[in-house]
Amino acid sequence: MNYLRRIGVQLSLWFIGAMGALLTPLSAQALTVTIDGRAVQLTNVAPCPSGYNLCRFIPPGTYGKFTVGDVNVTSNKARILIGDNSTAGSLDLMKLTGIKFTPVGVTAGTTTTTTATIVVTHTYNAGGGNPAGDYAWGYGMAGYLDPPSNENIVGDQLKQTGQGNFAGKIAALGLGLDTGKFATPTTLNLNGSVTKSRAATVVMPACNTGSNRCAPTITQTFTLTMTGADTLVLSDSAIACGGTCRQADAVIPIPPLLYQLMLKLDPQAPNDINQLPKWLADMGEKYLKNKQQKELLAQLIKALNKWLAASVPGTCAQVQTAIDEIIEDDVEAHEAYIATLAALGELFAPAEPGGSTITIRKETSEATSDSFQFTLIGPSASADETIDMEGQTSRVIVIPVEPGNYSLTEIPRAGWDLTNVTCSGGQINLSLNLALGDNVDCTFTNSLASASNAVLHIEKELSTSCGGSCAPVTFGFQIVGPPNSTPSVTTDGFGRGITSVPVPAGTYSVIEDTHSSFGLQNSFCSVDGGAPVPTMDVVIPSGASVTCIFVNEPL
Numbered sequence: 232m233n234y235l236r237r238i239g240v241q242l243s244l245w246f247i248g249a250m251g252a253l254l255t256p257l258s259a260q261a262l263t264v265t266i267d268g269r270a271v272q273l274t275n276v277a278p279c280p281s282g283y284n285l286c287r288f289i290p291p292g293t294y295g296k297f298t299v300g301d302v303n304v305t306s307n308k309a310r311i312l313i314g315d316n317s318t319a320g321s322l323d324l325m326k327l328t329g330i331k332f333t334p335v336g337v338t339a340g341t342t343t344t345t346t347a348t349i350v351v352t353h354t355y356n357a358g359g360g361n362p363a364g365d366y367a368w369g370y371g372m373a374g375y376l377d378p379p380s381n382e383n384i385v386g387d388q389l390k391q392t393g394q395g396n397f398a399g400k401i402a403a404l405g406l407g408l409d410t411g412k413f414a415t416p417t418t419l420n421l422n423g424s425v426t427k428s429r430a431a432t433v434v435m436p437a438c439n440t441g442s443n444r445c446a447p448t449i450t451q452t453f454t455l456t457m458t459g460a461d462t463l464v465l466s467d468s469a470i471a472c473g474g475t476c477r478q479a480d481a482v483i484p485i486p487p488l489l490y491q492l493m494l495k496l497d498p499q500a501p502n503d504i505n506q507l508p509k510w511l512a513d514m515g516e517k518y519l520k521n522k523q524q525k526e527l528l529a530q531l532i533k534a535l536n537k538w539l540a541a542s543v544p545g546t547c548a549q550v551q552t553a554i555d556e557i558i559e560d561d562v563e564a565h566e567a568y569i570a571t572l573a574a575l576g577e578l579f580a581p582a583e584p585g586g587s588t589i590t591i592r593k594e595t596s597e598a599t600s601d602s603f604q605f606t607l608i609g610p611s612a613s614a615d616e617t618i619d620m621e622g623q624t625s626r627v628i629v630i631p632v633e634p635g636n637y638s639l640t641e642i643p644r645a646g647w648d649l650t651n652v653t654c655s656g657g658q659i660n661l662s663l664n665l666a667l668g669d670n671v672d673c674t675f676t677n678s679l680a681s682a683s684n685a686v687l688h689i690e691k692e693l694s695t696s697c698g699g700s701c702a703p704v705t706f707g708f709q710i711v712g713p714p715n716s717t718p719s720v721t722t723d724g725f726g727r728g729i730t731s732v733p734v735p736a737g738t739y740s741v742i743e744d745t746h747s748s749f750g751l752q753n754s755f756c757s758v759d760g761g762a763p764v765p766t767m768d769v770v771i772p773s774g775a776s777v778t779c780i781f782v783n784e785p786l
Contacts, residue, residue: 261285261315261353261354261356262285262287262311262313262351262352262353263350263351263352263353264289264311264349264350264351264352265349265350266294266295266297266299266347266348266349267294267295267296267297267347267348268295268348269294269295271289271290271294272290273287273288273289273311274287274290276288279312280312282314282316282321282322282324283312283313283314283324283326284313284314284315284316284357285312285313285314285315285353286310286311286312286313287310287311288308288309288310289309289310289311289330291309293335294347295347296334296335296345296346296347297332297333297334297335297345297347297455298332298333298334298335299330299331299332300330300331300333301329301330301331302329302330302331302464302465302466303329307328307329307466308329309328309329309330309331310327310328310329310330311325311326311327311328311351312324312325312326312328313325313326313353314326315353315355315356315357316357316361317357317359317360317361317362317444321474322472322473322474322550322553322554322557323355323361323449323472323473323474324470324471324472324557325351325353325449325451325470325471325472326470326471326561327349327351327453327465327470328465328470329465329466330464330465331462331463331464331465332347332455332457332462332463332465333460333462334457334459334460334461337459337460338460339379339382339459339460340379340382340459340460341459341460342386342458342459343458343459344386344456344457344458345456345457345458346454346455346456346457347454347455348452348453348454348455349452349453349454349455350450350451350452350453351450351451351452351453352448352449352450352451353448353449354446354447354448354449355446355447355448355449356446359444359446360444360445360446361438361444361445361446361474361475361544362444362445362475362543362544363437363438363439363444363445363475364437364438364439364445364475364476364477364544365433365435365436365437365438365475365476365477365478365547366395366397366433366434366435366436366438366445366447366473366474366475366476367431367432367433367434367473367474367475367476367547367550367551367554368393368395368404368405368431368432368434368471368472368473368554369405369428369429369430369431369432369471369472369473369551369554369555369558370391370393370404370405370407370408370427370428370429370470370471370558371408371427371428371429371470371471371472371558371559371561372389372391372408372425372426372427372428372465372470373425373426373465373466373470373561373564374389374425374426374463374464374465374466375425375426375464375466376413376425376457376461376462376463376464377461377462377463377464378459378460378461378462379459379460379461382459382460382461384413384461385412385413385414385458386412386413386456386457386458386459387410387412387413387456387457387458387461387463388409388410388411388412388413388454388455388456389408389409389410389425389453389454389455389456389463390407390408390409390410390453390454391407391408391409391451391452391453391454391471392404392407392451392452392454393405393407393449393450393451393452393471394449394450394452395434395435395447395448395449395450396447396448396450397435397438397445397447398446400435402434402435403434404434404449404471404473405429405431405432405434406429407429408427408428408429410425410427412456425463428555428558428559430551430555431472431473431550431551431554431555432551433476433547433551434473435447438475445475447473449471449473451471470557470558470561472554472557472558473554474544474550474553474554475544475550476544476545476546476547476549476550476551477543477544477545477546477547478546478547479505479546479547479548480505483503483504483505483543484502484503484504485502485503485504485507485535486538489531489534489535489538490502492527492530492531492534493510493531495527496514496518496524496527496528496531497510497514504543507535511528511532511535514528515528587631587632587633587634587670588629588630588631588632588670588671589607589629589630589632589637589639589671589673590627590628590629590630590670590671590672590673591605591616591618591627591628591630591639591673591675592625592626592627592672592673592674592675593618593620593625593626593627593674593675593677594624594625594674594675594676594677595620595624595625595647595676595677595678595679596624596676596677596678596679597624597679598620598623598624599620599623599624600619600620601620601644601646601647602617602618602619602620603617603618603620603641603642603644603647603675603677604616604617604618604641604642604644605617605618605639605640605641605642605675606638606639606640606641606642607630607637607638607639608637608638608699608725608727609632609633609635609636609637609638609699610632610633610634610635610636610637610699615642616628616630635699636699636700636724636725637699638699638723638724638725638727639654639673640727640729641675643686643688643731643776643778644677644776645759645760645774645775645776646679646680646774646776647677647678647679647680647686648677648678648679648680648684648686648731648733649675649676649677649731650676650677650678651674651675651676652673652674652675652676653673653674654671654672654673654674680733680774684733684734684735684773684774685733685734685735685736685771685772685773685774685775685776685777686731686732686733686734686775686776686777687710687731687732687733687734687739687741687771687777687779688729688730688731688732688776688777688778688779689708689718689720689729689730689731689732689741689779689781690720690727690728690729690778690779690780690781691706691720691722691727691728691729691780691781691783692726692727692780692781692782692783693722693726693727693749693782693783693784693785694726694752694782694783694784694785695726695784695785696726697724697725697726699724699725700724701722701723701724701725701726703721703722703723703724704721704722704726704746704748704749705719705720705721705722706719706720706721706722706728706743706744706746706749706781706783707719707743707744708720708741708742708743708744709741709742709744710732710734710739710740710741710742711739711740711741711742712734712737712738712739712740712771713734713735713737713739714734714735716732718730718732734771735773736771736772736773736775737770737771738768738769738770738771739768739769739771740766740767740768740769741756741766741767741769741779742766742767743781746783747786748785748786749783749784749785749786750783750784750785750786751781751782751783752782752783752784753780753781753782754766754779754780754781754782755779755780756769756777756778756779756780757777757778757779757780758770758771758772758775758776758777759775759776759777760776766779766781
């Protein structure tokens with residue numbers, strides 16, 4: 232929050248988000264950490280980054296039912312960081328980072344449940360505490376669950392809650408964070424992300440203690456539940472952040488000595504901080520060319536800066552935004568870390584025993600650099616997958632998936648005819664039902680379309696949604712053109728189906744037969760991905776790829 236702009240002299244007032252001047256290192260006596268009731272001896276000094284003034288390593292070792300270790304012994308060691316800041320422009324910070332929690336004595340592949348409670352307590356009292364006002368608090372955590380190759384993350388959970396003791400007044404620090412128990416197995420470790428945040432809220436109004444300053448004792452409790460031998464990696468941090476704030480309409484008078492200086496410049500000067508920005512701007516414009524008055528204004532601004540920085544918090548909206556921005560910085564740092572791991576191939580596990588996969592193989596009659604797209608719809612996938620041939624005749628992709636029903640279709644590609652599909656005995660319209668551990672291999676074979684032929688694709692969609700459990704329905708069609716034909720399309724468990732018919736160039740009409748249970752809701756054709764046209768009298772050029780879509784609804 233900038234109260235002033237540059238108006239003849241350099242004007243600047245305190246603004247939310249600044250971490251204040253140089254922080255004095257603190258004694259560790261006010262900081263305690265326990266894991267399952269065992270006190271952690273924070274004896275090693277860790278370097279403090281900007282904004283923190285009490286930083287300690289957490290020695291690796293066994294604490295209760297978990298082994299605590301470093302994410303990286305050289306660059307990301309287990310540590311706790313405290314920012315105990317008492318100026319109005321700063322925030323209270325509490326951060327766990329660089330920590331790995333691994334269950335002790337649990338065999339990989341079992342369903343043993345292991346729990347731990349980590350409690351961090353610190354009394355924020357540097358400089359006597361924060362300025363008087365309301366107290367806001369927010370949460371964030373950034374990490375991931377890393378299961379062994381023969382496990383998944385089902386049953387894992389991380390919760391973070393907080394409590395503040397404000398001179399005997401106990402208050403919950405907002406709603407906290409909870410991943411909930413993961414219920415879906417996956418072979419992608421990233422799907423075990425515990426990256427979450429909770430926007431800051433006011434948790435204690437009128438936090439005025441200790442010579443009218445807010446100096447709370449904050450307790451953060453982390454509850455960890457792990458099923459099997461999974462590891463929790465707090466790659467960046469579990470962070471909590473708070474600070475005092477004032478209501479936007481709160482009337483805060485100017486200190487008497489400063490107000491007397493204001494009256495020398497203007498006998499009608501307002502005695503309220505809320506009116507201060509406009510008044511200073513007006514005075515700056517008024518005395519822009521008056522050397523004596525401009526010097527007095529500069530002295531006043533310097534004194535106001537000192538008072539504001541020490542005693543006047545920003546509005547609650549401003550402080551909460553500053554808290555949220557600090558938490559968001561941690562989340563973004565974690566996302567960058569995850570991206571690096573993914574690029575190095577260290578986070579995404581290959582197909583694992585107990586997981587499920589769908590392998591898509593693309594075979595072409597000639598080497599090509601074309602790309603082929605496939606639509607995969609199911610519990611853990613609803614997107615287009617692409618295979619780039621890169622000058623080859625055969626390419627493969629493997630997609631880890633959760634168990635369930637899947638629909639897999641190839642999107643028509645201009646210049647190519649889909650001539651064969653084999654997939655566990657499936658057909659071109661693949662409806663796959665994968666159990667845990669199933670690995671389905673599908674091969675799509677394409678031949679280069681002849682110059683005289685085009686391909687007419689008929690797609691069928693049902694307007695009903697049944698999540699992979701739709702009963703198959705067969706629809707008949709008539710293609711009226713230079714050659715006539717009567718293809719049919721059978722829908723899959725998602726109410727979708729497709730058939731492809733090679734046709735010579737010409738003008739065609741595609742007509743759906745009347746169905747006893749479904750009425751035609753909408754239909755159109757598209758030539759080589761162009762604008763929709765009616766399904767009657769469609770002009771199909773040589774080598775074109777034409778898709779006609781028919782949408783039906785139950786009668």
